Amino acid sequence: MTGPAILLLLLGLGLISWIFGRAKANRFITTGSKNLNSLPNYHGWYTALWAIVPALIFVAIWSSVSPALVTDSVLSNPAAAELTDNGFQRGAILSEARAIANNPGQKAFNPEAEQLAPLYAQAQSYYDIVGTLAVILLCFAGAAYAFIRIRPDFRARKRVEQVVMIVLLMASLIAIIATIGIVASLIFESARFFGMISPIDFFFGTEWNPKNTSVAGDGEDFGAIPLFWGTIFIGAIIAMAIAIPFGLMSAVYLTQYARPNVRKWMKPILEVLAGVPTVVYGYFAALTVAPALRDFAAAIGISNATSESALAAGLVMGVMIIPFVSSMADDSIAAVPSSMRDGSLAMGATKSETIKKVLIPAALPGVVGGVLLAVSRAIGETMIVVMAAGLAANLTANPFASVTTVTTQIVQLLTGDSDFNSPKVLAAFALGLTLFVVTLLLNLVALHIVKRYREAYE
């Protein structure tokens, strides 16, 4: 039986167990014995869970064990005894035999495979029947066990609650396990990279010139300083020069000046801006802003202006980050107790004096935390810089020049023909790890600041 069929069968059996369990519990009410500990529904669920869960666990284990069992039984057959000892060739023949068994009529490349195919089909159907029988048996056994345990004083409700808790726990563990897996793979591949290229050359070198070769030290340079500089220049300097003032001012307007009906439509628009896919910003940067800036630079007499510039990417990224900074600053300003504002206004301060001298200083830690979170977003941003910042690893402070960033280079290193043993491809993992660590630290610091600030006013 195939996987979906087994799942359907289990669901059906589960439904039947639910009905039976519930019916049995219901009978206790109608016969007038003492009250049930749990509602009949819970008894139904308890029975259904016992029918399905052990069987599902068995299916999961069986599906990973049975292919090996099938292969073993084929190999133990005398017809397979004269197979070659060459591991690679042997594996190829076996997998071909399996493909033919699953898909009869296919032409074989190795004649041996054709001989083995019927053996495979036989073994497979044998283990298939064994597995299906075991699943059904487990299902019935589980349901029967649960069914027998149903008594008026049986705490089915508590058991079902425990299962719910376990399911929720697993759901939350998945994200954590995935994070650990990602970090582990980054560390593993980065370790391989640093085995070929010295970390000192990587972190302090100023020449970035990876080549498509699997031999290390073949005129390649992996100095990542120009990349780090480009990332900081675009994400932390140009973008923030736009996002901080405009975000802060829009937050001040929205919290202090905007009338409720203006705020009602302006805030959602700002938030929509935060939901625009970054690739759309990328188009805007590459097709509109960058050429305009190049023409502008040419007009004011900057000769080496290119159509891919740090300024174009940084400006558009800054605009993208504005809603983010604005909403963080909005929250921080709104969290300053209104008694501060009243105190200042009652002294005869104007609205802007109150904002400048009382509200913003009081909200500053929250704003700083928000800005740090924005920086960590900006330096991890990929699409805008891929489309607008360019690929040349220049170490320059000229905003009209083309620079490249960590994320752009990761995309560049991993697209196209990739040989996962070459330092060029592995460098992407080292860059990714660096980016991950930096943004993680930024987030930790920012959240710490924001949290301490929240406590100060609570």
Place this chain on the structure above:
Amino acid sequence: MNTETTNIASSNKMTTRNVDVFYGEKQAINGVSIDIDMENVTAFIGPSGCGKSTFLRTMNRMNDTIPSCRVTGEITLDGEDIYAPSMDVVQLRARVGMVFQKPNPFPKSIYDNIAYGPRIHGLASGKDELDQIVEKSLQRAGLWNEVKDRLNESGTALSGGQQQRLCIARAIAVDPEVILMDEPCSALDPIATAKIEELIHELRGKYAIVIVTHNMQQAARVSQRTAFFHLGTMVEYGDTSEMFTNPQEERTRDYITGRYG
């Protein structure tokens, strides 16, 4: 304005005539007329929700910060209508200061808290003059000896009673004519309360003082004139001693004897 009220205005710092306050559709204050003079401390008493704080806030237009709030009737300061279009609300609040229920020092140093008002109004021409204003204000608020060695520490690090005296000193620093106090002791312990009450005695005569309190003993201790509010109207207004010994209105008598409130 007729001649009679003009005559009274010469000794009255603030007058209100038929003041109504609305929050949206709901009327919170109904036809309150009262005179505030320089010599006496005026107390507003009444049960919670009777509108005494709302009325106090109309006297320096702090209710402007509530969008749905609307005031009709006339409130004057030195005979000048404070709700007139020509009135600058910033100037008004510099002349009519306010101390709030909960101490609200700014998260700045003690010095900067006091210097805040003089700085925004340009009252001091130099550092020395500012130092003098700060010292004088703190002395008047009876806080100088306690904080003179730590003027650079944060105002929020002081105790609750000290914070409230800091807020009074902050209000004094811009040299107002009227000080409105909105239940200034309700967040303080008895010792700190006693210090504030003593301070109110000392400030009497230098500033016209209005204090809102839910504590009748406090009203009896600190004020010379008392107004009793109930359900948005002013029931009775007169000398404090008269009010507490021989109230004219039955509702006042019931409240003072603890029948309700």
